[in-house]
Amino acid sequence: MKNCGQFREMFEAYALGALDPAERAALEAHLGTGCADCAKSVEEARWLVSQLAYMSPEATPSDMLKGRLMQTVRAEAHAVKRPAPSRSVIPFWMWAGVAALFLFSAYSAWNAQRLQQEIYSANQRAAAILQERRDLEAQLQLAKRAAMIVTDPASVKIALASQDPQSPAIEAKWHSQLGIVLTGQKIPAPSGNRVLQLWLIPKTPGGRPIPSLSLRPDADGKFVLLVANPPELMAATKALAITEEPEGGSAQPTTTPRWVGGVS
């Protein structure tokens, strides 16, 4: 601080603002070097100069001044504090409630859709089970009916002999009220998609064969065919015949009978 001495007498005048520009510039340049002692002296000189304010007697400003100031200050304080609540007019707990409600609604909608799908699937399964049951019951009824036809002594046994000596015969039993049952074993399957069709040959002279049901033996050549409602009465039927026909059967025989049996 070798230059401090030349500034020592300037501190009060500097704080007072009375230094001429050149002196002030020199002192400020020195203060700019970071001289702590001179900086402290200047601060104390500023305090000393500030005490000169007490030379002037106190005076009372108008009430209007305070009114204007307070009005401005209140408005600015309000403007500063206002954005905070306005930013969150809806409190956090309400946002949380809305979010919870939204999630609950979404879950409810998803759950309702899931339940509807489950109900639909259950209905489908129930319908399938019912249908399966009906089919089984129908098959059971048919099986019972076929069994009754086969076992009833009143049924008439008809042997349908094959035109091919290598093929086994097909047996038929006809109950006048319950229908006809045809059974066969080791029956060779027709070629391709062709089927075996039953025909009733009427006693009426010149009468055309009456078409009945068609069938395909299983892989072992077995089959049981029930004709619950024969298209002709037993008394009016001369014989039963089986031909090979296209899939779905034919209205008139298209091939010669492979099995034929007379109705006694």
Place this chain on the structure above:
Amino acid sequence: MRVHGLIQFQTRAVFRSRRRRSNLKPLFLAAFTPTANPEVSLDTTLVSRLLQKDVNAFEQLYDRHSRAIYGLVVRILQHAGIAEEVVQDVFLQLWRNAAQYDSPRGPFVPWLFTLARNRALDTLRLKSERQRRREDQTEELPPVVSAPEYEKQLDEKRRAEKVRALMGSLSPQQKKAIELAYFEGLSHTEIAAALKEPLGTVKSWIRNGLLRLKEGLQATT
């Protein structure tokens, strides 16, 4: 003021205590720290509340200091209406820029005096009415005013009385030179020209007068 009366009573009580128990002087002096002055503590607290935009704190600061500030500004400007504008500007500066007041480094009132004087002298120096508008003025606030160790315990009223007494004890030339510098913002050269005295003489008057004021305030403790 009621606050002053209370503080005077407390100060006198301390002085009586000092007279009775002179052997406890170090402990007594410890009470004269900046935080021991209730006025300083109150001002510091109020200014800190301004940072939270506390309108009540601002109103208390205005009620406590507006008369002294207005008296100073009227003395500089010699015009009540313009002085009120400057006082309004000073307090709005305080309200808007309270964060710039570094309370740990210096007392509040001398800093506020400095701010008010600077604003008043700025206004005095401006020529035209349009230039006098606020938007043309700087927003810069004065630096911190550090009180010396010897002067931290006087209340406002006692300090004012002391300063006036000390200034009244100066020679008329000294007092006039200091007043021209302080209230009119004149430089040494301008004062010398106004008083038609040599520049060196004016510098001596001002420096010696201020040193005498300093010594007088120092002797108060």
